Amino acid sequence: MSSTASSTAAPMPLVARGARPLAGRVRVPGDKSISHRALILGALSVGRTTVTGLLEGEDVLATGKAMSLLGATVARTGPGAWTVDGVGVGGFAAPPETLDFGNAGTGSRLVMGAVAGCPVTAMFDGDASLRRRPMRRILDPLVKMGATVLQAAEGDRLPIMLAGARDPLPIVYATPVPSAQVKSAVLLAGLSAPGETVVIESEATRDHTEKMLLHFGATVTVVPEGAHGRRITLKGQPELHGATVVVPADPSSAAFPLVAALLVPGSDIVLETVMTNPLRTGLITTLREMGAAIEEVDAREDGGEAMADLRVRFSELSGVEVPPERAPAMIDEYPVLAVAAAFARGTTVMRGLKELRVKESDRLAATADLLRVNGVTVTLDGDDMIVEGFGGKGRPPGGGTVATHMDHRIAMSALVMGLATETPVAVDDAAFIATSFPGFVETMRGLGADIG
Ligand code: S3P
Numbered sequence: 081m082s083s084t085a086s087s088t089a090a091p092m093p094l095v096a097r098g099a100r101p102l103a104g105r106v107r108v109p110g111d112k113s114i115s116h117r118a119l120i121l122g123a124l125s126v127g128r129t130t131v132t133g134l135l136e137g138e139d140v141l142a143t144g145k146a147m148s149l150l151g152a153t154v155a156r157t158g159p160g161a162w163t164v165d166g167v168g169v170g171g172f173a174a175p176p177e178t179l180d181f182g183n184a185g186t187g188s189r190l191v192m193g194a195v196a197g198c199p200v201t202a203m204f205d206g207d208a209s210l211r212r213r214p215m216r217r218i219l220d221p222l223v224k225m226g227a228t229v230l231q232a233a234e235g236d237r238l239p240i241m242l243a244g245a246r247d248p249l250p251i252v253y254a255t256p257v258p259s260a261q262v263k264s265a266v267l268l269a270g271l272s273a274p275g276e277t278v279v280i281e282s283e284a285t286r287d288h289t290e291k292m293l294l295h296f297g298a299t300v301t302v303v304p305e306g307a308h309g310r311r312i313t314l315k316g317q318p319e320l321h322g323a324t325v326v327v328p329a330d331p332s333s334a335a336f337p338l339v340a341a342l343l344v345p346g347s348d349i350v351l352e353t354v355m356t357n358p359l360r361t362g363l364i365t366t367l368r369e370m371g372a373a374i375e376e377v378d379a380r381e382d383g384g385e386a387m388a389d390l391r392v393r394f395s396e397l398s399g400v401e402v403p404p405e406r407a408p409a410m411i412d413e414y415p416v417l418a419v420a421a422a423f424a425r426g427t428t429v430m431r432g433l434k435e436l437r438v439k440e441s442d443r444l445a446a447t448a449d450l451l452r453v454n455g456v457t458v459t460l461d462g463d464d465m466i467v468e469g470f471g472g473k474g475r476p477p478g479g480g481t482v483a484t485h486m487d488h489r490i491a492m493s494a495l496v497m498g499l500a501t502e503t504p505v506a507v508d509d510a511a512f513i514a515t516s517f518p519g520f521v522e523t524m525r526g527l528g529a530d531i532g
Contacts, residue, residue, distance in 0.1 A: 091509035092511040093508055093509065094521070094532065095498065095507075096494075096495040096497070096499050096530065097498060097504040097531075098499065098504070099344045099499040099528055099529045101347045101348070101528065102341050102344050102349050102499075102529060103349060104349055104527050104528070105349070105350040105351075105352060106337060106350075106351060106526060107329050107351070108333040108334045108337065108351065108354070108517065108523065109333055109518060110133040110160060110327035111288075111331070111332075112137065112332065113288050113330075114292070114355070115131075115134045115143075116140055116184075116187050117190070117288055117289055118131045118134065119144050119162070120190055120191065120194055121292055121320065122152065122164030123147040123167060124167070124168065124169050124171070124271060125168065126168045126321060126322065127166065127321055127322035128164070129164040129166065129323055130161075130162075130324045131161070132324075132327065134162050134327055135160075137515050137517065137518050140187070142180060142182045143191065144162070152166050153165040164322070166320070169272055169318065169319070169320055174200040174201060174202070175203075177203075179191065179204050180205050181204065182515065183440060183488075184206065185213055188206055188210060188238065189262070190264050190268060192242055193222060193264060193265025195227075195242055196225060196227035196245060197245065197248045198244040198272060199244055203231075204239065204241075205238050207486065209440050209441065209486040211233065211237055213438055213439075214235075215232070215238060216235075216236040219236055219242075221251060221262065221266045222265065222269055224251050224253070225266070225270070225277075226248050229241070229242060248270070248272045248273040249273055250270055250278075251266070251273075253277075254279075254281075255281050260286040260288070263279045263285060263312065267300075268289070270314050271298070271316065271317070271318065271320070272317065275316055276316065277314045278313050280310075283405060283407075283408050284308060284309060286357065286359045286408070286409075287310075288357070291383075291384040292383075292384075293314065295323050295325070297320050297321045297323075298314060299315035300312065300314050301313045326382045328353050328355040328387040329354045330516070331354050331355050331361060331363070332412045332516070333517045334390065336416060336492045336517070336520070337527060338351060339367075339496050340496045341392040342393075342394060342395050343419075343496070344499050346394055348392075349391070349527055350389055350392075351392065352389050353388075354387060354390050355386070356376065356386045358409065359408065360410075361409060366410065366417060369400045370420065370424055371396060372392070372395045373392065373394075374391070377390070396471065397424035397425070398426055399426035401428075401429040401431070402431060403431060404432025404463075405432070418448075418458070418465060418467055419451070422467055423471055423500060424469035425471030426469055426472075428467045430464065431464045433463050433465055440512070441485035442485075443487065444460060444465060445460070446485050446490045447465065447490065448460055449482070449483065450480075450482045450493060450497070451467060453481065454480040454501060456470070477501060477502050478502055478505045479504070481505075481506040481507070482508065484509050484512065487512060490507075491507045491509065491510045492520060495510070495524070499530070
């Protein structure tokens, strides 16, 4: 069983009420994807990695604990400041206990890849939400590379006992689903294989693993593949050297105060140092198409990642059609986009959302329910979601209690909605917000939101 706080604590209901204009500057916590990767690549390097701005949410802390159980030395030296003394590529030791990833799909799947390239056996587990999520997509390529699944629950789900390969094989792998987690697991396993490991994706997904591998000293080449895809080639058995990683603010967390400022009349806020990697900014592109006033100020780069301060002001939004090929660049942002769509003038159509069904919850169903319980008309048509907006006619009524299904992003999206609906919006359990955005409620209150 999981030992993480959110899965064992009593449910934490919360209510968000109509807010006065939001104002001020905030920096949301560090990017979750980059934080996981910094700890994992630090552990697979020789020498010391220094990380600043690490997201100290439950998901990332679980990855940090897994890295120490696998033999790295992971230490916190200050708020968001961590060091990792690594064991080198292929150097993991057999962990003395189960690696418990709590709620974290990214942590569990990336570490499976890293373990698959080492001659050790590890038991992987997580909370009830993670135990429901598909792992076959990760195990398939890792087995091709020489790993062995010694034990798995029905449907190839957690808990899973994985034996890494003694002599990992490089593979050429076309990912069957657009998933940065699958791509990253193959590349991490490929570190220990001789020759070249190649991942081909038909739709480009977030490229933090590729960028960070380069930053730690690996040789990685990326070329376009088809209309929207990429072919990534990693030269195996590099010596990775400890590096300095500065983690920018997470655009997927910034999305919540950002949409709140767009919806609450009179708001004007600045979100500091938000990562603006184009494979993560589909939400900003879409909101701008809807008429949102989002301004990038002081654009800059660090460690290969682009970032900027974002000034966001209240805006009258209009419905748009979001094309399916944009989904990978905003896959975690659909719940909060759907909330924005409920306030927009006209209809918003979001296409190609199949992957939302296998997130921390069935996010497609949970998002539709979130809106419906607050008086919004939503249609699910296969993998598409269609939201009828109240713009020009008033505001969505609100007044519902949203079932969050152990899903942090459903909880935060519902609370953002309640800041602008006619009547308050409640959530049944806000505890899981701590997996990705510790301090969410305090941050929102600091901007003037009424959440309690
Ligand atoms: C992530 C990839 C995405 C995303 C998740 C983080 C990553 O998942 O939803 O929150 O850091 O690689 P998929 O790769 O399954 O789409």
